[in-house]
Amino acid sequence: MSKVYVFALSLAWLGALPAWAEDTDASFSGDRDGHEMRDVIPKHEIPEAPILTVKQALKGFSVQPGFVVEPVVVEPNVFNPVAMSFDAKGRMWVAEMTTYMPDVHGNGELKPEGNIVVLEDADGDGAVDKRTIFLSDIILPRTISQVKGGIFYADQNSLYFTEVLERDGELTPGTREVVDADYAEGGNVEHKPNTMLYGMDGWYYNAKSNRKYQILALAAKLPLGSEEIYRNRYWKLVRAITDYRGQWGLSMDDYGRLYHNGNSSPIHGEYLLPGSLLKNPGFWPNMPAHSIGDIYVYPSRMNPGVNRGYMDGMLVADGPNRGKLVGFTAASGSLVYRGSNFPQKFYGMGLTPEPAANLISARYIVEGEGELTGKPVYPQQELLTSQDERFRPVNLYNAPDGTVYLLDMYHGILQHKDFLTSYLASQIKDRELDKNNNTMGRIYRLRWQENAAAKVPDLNGLTNADLLPLLAHPNAWQRDTARRLLIERGAQSSAPDIRSLIKQSKNPVAIINGLWTLYGLGQVDLATVKAFIPDSNDQVAMAAAAVGEVLPEKDHKAYHGLLMQLAQSGYPRALQAAISVSAIEGGTDVSKFVLETYLDKPYIREAVISGLGRDANEFIARINGDYPDADVMYALNNLGKKRQDATNFEQLSETGKALYSIGKKLYNGRTACAGCHGEHGNGVPGLGPTFWDSQWLNNKETLAKVLLHGLSGSIWVGPHYWNTQAVMPGFAARADISDKDLAAVATYIRNSWGNTLDSEGAYTEEEFAKIRAKTAGRATPYKAENFE
Incomplete structure (x- = not known):
């Protein structure tokens, strides 16, 4: 809708x-x-x-x-x-x-x-x-x-x-x-x-x-x-x-x-x-x-x-x-x-x-x-x-x-x-x-047209043994339902048969479904993880590593070795190794290897930092306290601090702080900005672009014009192109949104999510009033080319 x-x-x-x-x-x-x-x-x-x-x-x-x-x-x-x-x-x-x-x-x-x-x-x-x-x-x-x-x-x-x-x-x-x-x-x-x-x-x-x-x-x-x-x-x-x-x-x-x-x-x-x-x-x-x-x-x-x-x-x-x-x-x-x-x-x-x-x-x-x-x-x-x-x-x-x-x-x-x-x-x-x-x-x-619809099965009446072959069924509804029923029934006694089924299978989809069934039953074992981490299919190997995250501590040393083996097997397996190492302590050698080997591949920085879990200090020590990549060091130095919460609030004037607080409530409430731009200003695909590193916030007059009269069409935000049919409407006609309200929203977004545009000040009500008067005859939303 x-x-x-x-x-x-x-x-x-x-x-x-x-x-x-x-x-x-x-x-x-x-x-x-x-x-x-x-x-x-x-x-x-x-x-x-x-x-x-x-x-x-x-x-x-x-x-x-x-x-x-x-x-x-x-x-x-x-x-x-x-x-x-x-x-x-x-x-x-x-x-x-x-x-x-x-x-x-x-x-x-x-x-x-x-x-x-x-x-x-x-x-x-x-x-x-x-x-x-x-x-x-x-x-x-x-x-x-x-x-x-x-x-x-x-x-x-x-x-x-x-x-x-x-x-x-x-x-x-x-x-x-x-x-x-x-x-x-x-x-x-x-x-x-x-x-x-x-x-x-x-x-x-x-x-x-x-x-x-x-x-x-x-x-x-x-x-x-x-x-x-x-x-x-x-x-x-x-x-x-x-x-x-x-x-x-x-x-x-x-x-x-x-x-x-x-x-x-x-x-x-x-x-x-x-x-x-x-x-x-x-x-x-x-x-x-x-x-x-x-x-x-x-x-x-x-x-x-x-x-x-x-x-x-x-x-x-x-x-x-x-x-x-x-x-x-x-x-x-x-x-x-x-x-x-x-x-x-x-x-x-x-x-x-x-x-x-x-x-x-x-x-x-x-x-x-x-x-x-x-x-x-x-x-x-x-x-x-x-x-x-x-x-x-x-x-x-x-x-x-x-x-x-x-x-x-x-x-x-x-x-x-x-x-x-x-x-x-x-x-x-x-x-x-x-x-x-x-x-x-x-x-x-x-x-x-050439294929008749299959007969609708009754899986509820099947025994656990009857459900097992359905984990490999060509119709995913049957696979998904069989997996759910086995897990809901607590069919732990079926685990040996599931292991046997997937070890004999040549079907990657059946193997992955079986692995996750074992996971849901709490029956993942080291032998199964070891058998599938070297699999020729990337997704099977990655699924084996993912379910292996629940292995007991006695298996962690062996699992550690398997993750290093996975990390050395190329991208995207190394990506999963960096993520799954979060389940064990002392796996920072895997993290370091993945980072050094695949730094420029997608998600590697995020996967490594996520996978560090509570081993961040050990990792920092392993890389000698500094790593020659600014994004990695920024993430490490700010662990425990939500990037989404990065704020310039303390640097604002007293007036600015008051407006910021009002603007935050409006952004998530009456103005409904969060619906298209995200609660944390990161944007929503197909709706509204990010406010992180957005040049659209820098010029006060440009921002005021957009807030008052809206924006339509595709735009660039930094190096990213946002192409959407959604039209950002303006607030000029809203009787319930005042110039002070708009100044508050502007102050909030210009000083949140890493933006620091109003230190020692704020975007004032008077500034908005001037732009409103200046653009009073505007009847349609702006387009990006209007500001070039």
Whole structure:
């Protein structure tokens, strides 16, 4: 869903009201003073957007040759699906956001009428024929995930566990309790934590969040850095800090690496396993996420119904694609395809839905040296497009039958009221996209036409011995589910068979899945680690080192030797060796070797500093107290000091200190700057650039102009190019944001995250007032070239 800042301005300030708004209280928070809400495409040229039957909707799809789209479940068996998980029996558990934006003002949105439903294909014909409403009193449900004994789900604020009781095939809720009261507290519905993806390492990860969760046996020792937050008769739940990532949706590849997206760019991938750079308690680097391909989209219908469609550059201006969206503006739950139905060449590709453009985009994920990149599967085309403006694909899933399931919210209004412009409201009214918005929904299957969807298995009824072969199944859903079940069941007695299975296997994916199953069971042994660290496959060797981090102290000397062996085997193995050495004491010779041998390779500095753990002093002594690399010495000399917290506060005047404190609250609150630029000013891919080492902060007048009137288009920040469809709006029209407030925000960002631009002073209210007066006639956001 599209991200913009919150603005408050009555349509009356914009001049004449649209006819539809004259008799209503038409106030839209996304409007900006002076913006011409013009129809760039005359309305008589825009295709209508009637509600389509499923049969009609299928005719409106264009899908690449070889693929077919099939309905799995449609209204009245599903309504406004936004998230889903499959239980071990292959049943769909769906979060239905049935009160989201019923009209342009969101009236009634906070009614507790959202559902968690269970959808079943009882007769095995591939279509759902049984709907069970499991819970029906949820405010805007956004998360659903399977866990031992029940489910996790989240509403507008909290994360819950609900026990699932089943008798004679009928499902009922048992114990229902809050497990994290502030899981999704604060913020807008478009920008709250979601997902609870069960990762390869047994932690549940989330988008739009820096929290992870894990269930443990009631008597189990807590992992370092975690805290217990809840317990029931099945398990206790612990929470810990992880890297902040994504906006909506989360996916994983066969190695356990995570993928997510910003709303103005497609899928992003992390080159390292989650938490790789957080091994050192005194070191807090950011985990970079690489953009998989460019930001451009190729719809099959006009897309004037986007929030900033009136602005230059949002829509194609002329030619055969006139009126079509240029780039992502509402990228949603991306997916790494890991199923068994498509031809092998598609395995591992990244898929991203763009509900504002009514399409699914496909990119190959390309592994480089220390980075992930992408290339289009279909250059200047999409995998799937729709002629139906109400087609809103918001999440994608690898399914038990080997195909991909598409969640279509089938909702006329996509943009939330907190950001909605009067331009978009007019578009919505003109095509009656505000009608019947909470009574429809579809889930489709994307299948390779020549391959039938596999029969949905019931893994819940399998014994542990029956689950073991599934760790090597070609469909990742079966591998992931078998691993989770074995770990939840505490199947330690199966460990010898798992070791035997992976030692006989030639399949790297099966070996990696087996290694992490042993890890989750607490059954990693030295012999297994030793067997796979020399493996010819980089990812297998690195996984063996990663799981080896839990080896007992008696094995540390041998593990130390294995890590040195790994470090001497080339990049990226040396990268993993530098990370995993954090698990033992006295491994600084590995760190020193990796640093000296691979200094100029990606992530090496961060991996070495992270992997030092508590051995930093020994390492400094080993390098004779100084190392000929400024970045390494900076990190070593500042261990224990969060780089993100680097501040010039003490050097400010008393006035400056007061403004700084106000600005910090505004940055993370009313002005919503953190949503696009990050809590620590490091930027968010596809949304807003970093403030670290940003030349855009140096000139007071330039900064004031941007804060007042916004900035659009791509820009350079230092050596980095930020290419995004997101538009930074200005605050000039905000009645609730004063010149003093803007001076406070400016003072905060000019003196945080390593910036020291107002020592002995501050950015004053009077200076802002002068720039406001000077630019009073400005009607559109600035572009980078305006300041060259």
